[in-house]
Every structure is written in structure tokens, then in C-alpha cells.
Amino acid sequence: MTTFVAPIDPPDSADTELDEVVAEILRLDPDGSRWAAVVRHTYDMIYNGAETGRYRWDQLMKTEKTHFGTLFEINAQREFGFDGGDETDYRIAGHQVDAKWSQKKGSWMLPPEVFGRLALVATGNDERSEWSLGLIRVNAEYRSASSNRDMKSTLNALGRSKVHWIWHEAPMPSNVLLQLPRATVDAIFELKAGTQRTNQLFRVAEGQLVHRSAVRTVAMQLDDQKRVRKNGGARSALAPEGFVILSGAYHRRIAVDLGVPVPNTKEYISVRVVPSDDSNGALIDGAHWRRAMADEISTVCAPTPTHGS
Incomplete structure (x- = not known):
């Protein structure tokens, strides 16, 4: 049986909204088992093994890999019943929160509508059967100087160090x-x-x-x-x-x-x-x-x- 773990206590923060979102996430899922199931289910959906026989990330097409984040966002909203945000994906504990997935930790693409707001950042590795989930306030000093044609940017080194991990490299049901x-x-x-x-x-x-x-x-x-x-x-x-x-x-x-x-x-x-x-x-x-x-x-x-x- 997969053994789930207690969350990582985030450092003391002067960001009351962030603290309240963390508290609500933990209230809904104290040991992370529901989030782990969301990640597992999203991998299984994107592989679509019953029709394709696929079971590995490297078997996916580029467009499918890009679609993973959207499926993760939808599956999490279905699991936890988060309200939709005005410009962001969710409203959690009354606060605007955008959901971002990246298969590579730290490579989340952050659009202008999340600048200054809270981002729920997640990543996973199916081969190692692990996942991570954290929160970051996307302040200007945490963003990389460059951006793509859609004005999306990533976190810089300082921003990556400021992610408040709720669960970090936690176990999920294995493949x-x-x-x-x-x-x-x-x-x-x-x-x-x-x-x-x-x-x-x-x-x-x-x-x-x-x-x-x-x-x-x-x-x-x-x-x-x-x-x-x-x-x-x-x-x-x-x-x-x-x-x-x-x-x-x-x-x-x-x-x-x-x-x-x-x-x-x-x-x-x-x-x-x-x-x-x-x-x-x-x-x-x-x-x-x-x-x-x-x-x-x-x-x-x-x-x-x-x-x-």
C-alpha cells in the first residue's frame, strides 16, 4: 500500500492569503492521498492505455504532453470542488489561485493574469512514483526577465526557492x-x-x-x-x-x-x-x-x- 506523508509545513509567511489557501488545501486532504490520486489518474488519462497500450511519458506526442496540465487542472477541480476564479483557474478559501503543472520542476509557464497572484505549482515523475505541490505568490522579483510571445515567464532562481511546498516528492500509487x-x-x-x-x-x-x-x-x-x-x-x-x-x-x-x-x-x-x-x-x-x-x-x-x- 502506498504510504502517504504529512505535509511539509511552509515557512512563516507574511502572506495571509497564501496561508489561508494552504490551510484549506490541508483541510480537504490532510495526508495528500487525494492529490496523489489526481496525479495518478491524470497520467493514466493521458496515456489512454486501454486504447493505445501506452504507459510511459516518452510514448506521448508533444501536444499530449502539453495537454497534461489542462487535464490536471480539470481533475483537481472535480476532485475538490474548487470554485472557478475570475481570471485564474480556481478560487480557494476565497482567493484567486492559478494551477500550473510542469513535468520538469521549476519550469512552470506563468501568464500575465497570474502576475501578483497565487499559483498552485505541481510536478511529478511517474518512473519514481512521486509528485510535488506548492504555492507561490508570483511577484515581479520572482519572475525571469525573459518571456515568450504570449508574455508568459518562468520563475527565476529566487522564485523557485520561494515556493512554499505543501508536499515535496511525496509518493503516489505506482505504475x-x-x-x-x-x-x-x-x-x-x-x-x-x-x-x-x-x-x-x-x-x-x-x-x-x-x-x-x-x-x-x-x-x-x-x-x-x-x-x-x-x-x-x-x-x-x-x-x-x-x-x-x-x-x-x-x-x-x-x-x-x-x-x-x-x-x-x-x-x-x-x-x-x-x-x-x-x-x-x-x-x-x-x-x-x-x-x-x-x-x-x-x-x-x-x-x-x-x-x-
């Missing part, structure tokens, strides 16, 4: 396709059928959290549950090999008892199990099971966890 070796993922995509690709993903990602978007991407199908469930899905196919596939919606206790990362409601985890000689491990379908060791051969068909277990 398992970026955690596995590239050759392993390439081999998955070489399989012709979506069912085969899904089964192989759960084989090679044993013990790792698999977000439902990764299942959709390798299956190239929107219905990830169909590819996972026991009747014709990966649960049925992999049970003879000793694998159980746990859902964060129903099987969190089993994950804890097996000693593996605990999935959230949008994640799965596959675990290769063997019968346990004692009461250690997890109680599944009336019997005790433990996680198999790497060199241990599975000779017994794995059980199928019920939704209530």
Missing part, C-alpha cells in the same frame, strides 16, 4: 509497468491476446501492487475486472500455478496476513501461495496458506478468495 524491467514488459506486449498479456502481468508482478489502469493497458480493454475475475479471467488461469489475485476492495486482510503490500480499492496484487502447516499465514476458503518462497514449487491449486474474506 507497475514502469517498475518492471523494460524487457519483461516488452515481452508481455508481444503476446497476441489480451487474456495472455493480463495473465503474464500477474505472473511477473507477483508481490507488487498492480493498478487497475495497468491491467487495462496490457489487456487493451476498459473492463479490468473481467480480465481478473475467476470465471475466465486471470484468477482462474493462474490458480493451478499457485497464484491468488487479491483486490483492495475485498481482500485487504488476506494481503496483511500474507505479508505483502496492501492494495487500495483501485489496485490488485498477485501472490503465489502454498498450504501452511500451521495457523500462520492467511485463512482462505477454510484453509491456511502462506506466501511461497522464490525457489518453492507450487503443486497445489490456489484457493479463490471470496469477496467477503
